[in-house]
């Protein structure tokens with residue numbers, strides 16, 4: 001029994017952090033993916049009794065005797081709802097992962113590895129298996145690698161379970177039915193909880209369902225943009241950790257509840273207005289430009305509010321200053337504190353200007369890319385090639 005699952009990363013156009021506190025946010029999937037290959041040994045197959053996890057791009061391989069996992073974890077938790085990992089299980093997972101001696105440089109991976117073990121055993125118990133993970137997403141840079149990882153892992157696990165009804169003979173990538181996607185999303189959210197502490201659920205939701213969405217208090221609304229939206233993504237390459245940044249915003253909120261409530265309300269309005277603008281009819285270039293000007297201002301306002309939440313960074317400020325020289329608006333995307341910055345590229349902006357901005361940003365040591373936004377969500381493939 002084997003399957004491949006791939007799940008996209010995302011950009012947040014407005015509302016990160018505030019969405020954790022109930023404000024609306026707008027996000028879109030991007031065409032960078034995390035892919036998980038999963039092969040589970042059936043009872044009749046001979047196996048080495050190991051659960052193996054290979055993080056291929058990082059050159060790291062881990063394995064655990066399934067008997068050892070059985071002593072530490074409760075095992076399958078079916079039927080629904082998916083279980084939230086208890087503190088006791090977290091501790092057992094930490095010691096199972098510690099035994100693998102993850103290199104210090106990859107220390108943040110420990111939670112990802114624990115999450116894999118938790119999701120795997122919750123769906124498939126203690127069956128020996130091999131999982132191979134590859135990703136074109138930068139880890140810990142604000143493009144939702146944690147969610148793409150949780151969604152791809154959950155999708156691969158559910159695809160090989162009795163809980164979904166996929167066509168195993170179909171060649172190439174296929175999607176799940178709507179109710180199955182909801183299931184994948186629920187399991188992935190449990191994984192995100194382990195990595196983020198208190199996630200809003202926006203990242204796993206957009207990775208699961210794809211497209212562009214507005215997300216508020218756990219509810220998603222599909223957005224159908226009626227104007228072209230091109231974003232430059234600049235990776236400052238400053239590593240950061242979403243869990244710590246989300247916790248720091250919550251601490252600030254405890255210290256200044258009224259002021260922060262106003263900040264979150266302002267972000268809520270920005271996301272709602274942004275969603276209205278991108279969906280409003282744009283029959284000609286003039287209307288597109290007018291709408292882009294409004295988006296420009298909304299992005300600047302959102303960035304200002306993110307600064308007031310304390311999640312900007314000197315490298316983010318450098319990107320903002322650099323792009324402003326070309327009259328382009330930027331804002332951080334994801335948790336901030338480094339990571340990636342979005343810059344709106346107006347539809348009529350000359351290619352030579354885009355190249356100049358990119359060259360200037362890259363001369364600062366940043367990495368730029370232009371991703372396709374709003375594509376498909378999670379998919380699986382049972383065939384060996386796709």
Ligand SMILES: Nc1ncnc2c1ncn2[C@@H]1O[C@H](COP(=O)(O)OP(=O)(O)O)[C@@H](O)[C@H]1O
Pocket residue numbers: 034055108109110111112113133134135138139140141142143144145146147149195196240241242243334335
């Ligand atoms: N391909 C992967 N393999 C293992 N763990 C991963 C992978 N992608 C993400 N993770 C987990 O997610 C963490 C990064 O998540 P986070 O701090 O939320 O940043 P982001 O989601 O913006 O990339 C990593 O430190 C790791 O624990």
Ligand SMILES: C[C@@](O)(CCOP(=O)(O)O)CC(=O)O
Pocket residue numbers: 015016017018019020141142143144145146196198199200201202203242246333334335336
């Ligand atoms: C800061 C936040 O809004 C987004 C975090 O995204 P990322 O992990 O930095 O890609 C947190 C959340 O919504 O769960």
Ligand SMILES: [Mg+2]
Pocket residue numbers: 144145146147196203242
């Ligand atoms: Mg994340």
